Amino acid sequence: MIRNNELNFLSFNESSSPVELSASIRFLIRAIRFLKPGKMAYKLDFYERFLNYLRIIGLASLSQNQSVLDDLNAENESTNHSFARFLIHLGLVEKQDSQWKVKAEYSSLAKNQLLALLEKSEKPASTKLSEAERQLVDDFLHIRDLVKKYRQPETSFKHIRKHRKTWERLVQSNQLDYEIRLSETLFHLWKFRSGSKIRSPFDEAYYTESGRSAFRNFTRPLFQKYISQLASNLQHHPTVFDLGCGYGNYVELVRETFPGSQLTGVEINPEVYHATREKFSTDANVEIINTDFFELNATKQYDFVLMNYVLFYFSQEDQKAVLRKAASLLNPGGSIVLCQYFSGIENLKEQLAERQKEFTLFKKIVMYYSDKILYANTLWNDSVDTFASAVKWDHFRQNLRESGLYIESTTNADPYYYSLFVEIKKLS
Ligand SMILES: C[S@@+](CC[C@H](N)C(=O)[O-])C[C@H]1O[C@@H](n2cnc3c(N)ncnc32)[C@H](O)[C@@H]1O
The missing domain is CATH 3.40.50.150 (Vaccinia Virus protein VP39)
Structure with missing residues (x-):
């Protein structure tokens, strides 16, 4: 534990610029995910996919709340809104010619494709998608498979192909328990509507x-x-x-x-x-x-x-x-x-x-x-x-x-x- 006389906690502000990992660390993560040397590598793999899962959910909510981008560009109060922060910190939007826009690599997924993916786990026709978008879709479906397995252990994975047995073991032994529950909860963020509350699907x-x-x-x-x-x-x-x-x-x-x-x-x-x-x-x-x-x-x-x-x-x-x-x-x-x-x-x-x-x-x-x-x-x-x-x-x-x-x-x-x-x- 650290005390107030060692670190002045109240002097820290909320930061507004996203934190990124250096190219060498990203390379290391790719190597660990590929080689899968142990259980922790699966967790790392899960987290990387979890971010992409959240990005799909974010893009779907943004497709239904386009005014948030206008607000961001007008630099009014809502720049500090949790939704704007979420979009910025997950790298879904970026400034192009001093205007906030959806990042170019994520801009071909259309609203109906995103909604079909969320509502029916329907994979969009991949021809027009960027490499980054295809990865988002694969990772989204991977996490959906894990959530389904957590809730209905008798079902088989629909999308996970590689290392199925290990993923199955991780779910069954509750080693991703909290993370999968969080994925299940945050899925419903796609229903986000600026100015109103989402009705909780959970008691x-x-x-x-x-x-x-x-x-x-x-x-x-x-x-x-x-x-x-x-x-x-x-x-x-x-x-x-x-x-x-x-x-x-x-x-x-x-x-x-x-x-x-x-x-x-x-x-x-x-x-x-x-x-x-x-x-x-x-x-x-x-x-x-x-x-x-x-x-x-x-x-x-x-x-x-x-x-x-x-x-x-x-x-x-x-x-x-x-x-x-x-x-x-x-x-x-x-x-x-x-x-x-x-x-x-x-x-x-x-x-x-x-x-x-x-x-x-x-x-x-x-x-x-x-x-x-x-x-x-x-x-x-x-x-x-x-x-x-x-x-x-x-x-x-x-x-x-x-x-x-x-x-x-x-x-x-x-x-x-x-x-x-x-x-x-x-x-x-
Ligand atoms: C997320 S749970 C956390 C439970 C526990 N503190 C823990 O960390 O395991 C928060 C709990 O606070 C209770 N709660 C919320 N508002 C409350 C209030 N006004 N008075 C008393 N309890 C409240 C909720 O019903 C819920 O059970």
């Missing part, structure tokens, strides 16, 4: 389930280490409040890490609440409450208020109110600890990885993919009706400043630096 518990999958696959050991460091100066068993506790992943881990700890979890979704309350029904140190956080009349104060993957359920205005209410629940010296992803902070994450002495070539490559995918996830949080608004870094740090809060420490919440753990304290 609310689906996202709680995805949270559980991320926790099992990535965050669990890192959180245990982080919270142990944060609690190391306490003279008593920690008391913890978990806002949006979901199925109680973090509650369970805190109880396991600090057997004398006492926890209160708040969960708005009755279905999720019942499952979680049941899980802790024999633990007198755990209280699970079914309410909206804003409705809660809290009487106790806590050493830690956890807020993991929950801020995007609140509007931009309410995000500030949530932080303030969470801060009001803290004991003197207590901390809000949140787990959250932010797009556009590649520079901050690179510095963090460097200071944590793990900014290796390999890390640089996986962070590149995870950073690009984040632009799609941010867009999803802004676009689907389950969520109110993505958590934007610049807005977040402004909220902290305006609320008398600051970031005391941070660390990565997964090996890809996709999400961060952030410890927030009150300015004294």
Whole structure:
């Protein structure tokens, strides 16, 4: 973990220029993907295809939202819109003669071809397509095959030809579990319409389930280490409040890490609440409450208020109110600890990885993919009706400043630096 006195987190701005890998790194990635020396090479192959999958989805949404390009060219407010950022950072649009246009190599895929591909997995006639577009289509269908196999294990791949057995094993052994779920979720971005919300094709518990999958696959050991460091100066068993506790992943881990700890979890979704309350029904140190956080009349104060993957359920205005209410629940010296992803902070994450002495070539490559995918996830949080608004870094740090809060420490919440753990304290 890195503290505020080593890196001034709030001095970092969201960046607007896309990060690219050097030609030599791209060559290395091509070689690894071709030779497939091990499991990690398949993951790399997956990520490269995932970006192209997102590009097809982006081109389909753009074909139905052409006005976004006009807005970009007019350089009005929407230049900062998540959709514009997604298009720019995934390299779908570029400036030609000072005008934003679809990149030349992606400009022959017609709207009807894109929609047929998305709706029916119908491959467009390839004669007029560029080499780059053919690759996008192949990669899109590859990922669709994996998603289908994940949901219907008895089906055979329709498009994956090479290394079928290995891909099958990776899906069956849940080694691409989180990534495939994310592909399944982000597929629906093709329904994006500027100015309105996409109706979620999933029920609310689906996202709680995805949270559980991320926790099992990535965050669990890192959180245990982080919270142990944060609690190391306490003279008593920690008391913890978990806002949006979901199925109680973090509650369970805190109880396991600090057997004398006492926890209160708040969960708005009755279905999720019942499952979680049941899980802790024999633990007198755990209280699970079914309410909206804003409705809660809290009487106790806590050493830690956890807020993991929950801020995007609140509007931009309410995000500030949530932080303030969470801060009001803290004991003197207590901390809000949140787990959250932010797009556009590649520079901050690179510095963090460097200071944590793990900014290796390999890390640089996986962070590149995870950073690009984040632009799609941010867009999803802004676009689907389950969520109110993505958590934007610049807005977040402004909220902290305006609320008398600051970031005391941070660390990565997964090996890809996709999400961060952030410890927030009150300015004294
Ligand atoms: C994505 S899940 C994450 C669950 C858990 N924190 C984790 O990381 O595994 C977010 C949870 O916050 C809950 N939630 C959303 N808005 C809330 C509110 N206003 N009050 C309490 N819980 C809320 C949702 O129902 C959901 O279960």
